[in-house]
Amino acid sequence: MRIELNGSDQEVRDGVSVGELVRSLVEAPERGVAAALEGAVVPRGEWDATTVEEGQRLEVVRAVQGG
């Protein structure tokens, strides 16, 4: 199925979790990483239990220099 991951269209397997997708971008998602599915923050403790559906938009952010 296709989803939008950090602004780009991506092919992912059905039933993929937020946690799997976060770890595909950040090897060890330590403090300073957060995820939002369809604009709503997914708490870290719910990453693995939250499934991403076809066409949904997932954003994964991390701390950077700035501001």
Added chain:
Amino acid sequence: MTDLLELGGRTWGSRLILGTGGFRSHEVLEHALVASGTEIVTVALRRVDPRQPGSVLDVVDRLGLFVLPNTAGCYTARDAVRSARLAREAFETDWIKLEVIGDDRTLFPEPVELVEAAETLVDEGFVVLPYTNDDPVLARRLEAAGCAAVMPLGSPIGSGMGIRIRTTSRSSPSRRRCR
């Protein structure tokens, strides 16, 4: 240090809050943080770039400094609120340096969106520190909204002009009150 700063229900020995933008490396940033004596460091959130190794948090955490996340890069109240919520999850802190930009050349704040975002975030329990203009009327609005303090610009961001707003900032009724 006897001139302590009370802010957000805590006491700080340094009045300097340092930004992290513009440093060419983490090593240079670390030297600057140590030299400044600051206790509070502000960092931004951006979409993950897997090609970018290391994290600014490696430096900040190693030095034991307090992380003040910011909403840099947001142009609307909606985006700023969303960014603040992500920051709360990422850093496990309710503190937020609220930035809502109104002009991408000067980086001046967008005051209407700023107040709207501040009201929402205060309602959600954030300790809100808005980056704002040197406008005492706006400062009062932000104070009334429940912001812990206001952070008026000293001069346009990145201009290197030093502090150019002494007159108006001194007239602000909020200049000495922090919560």
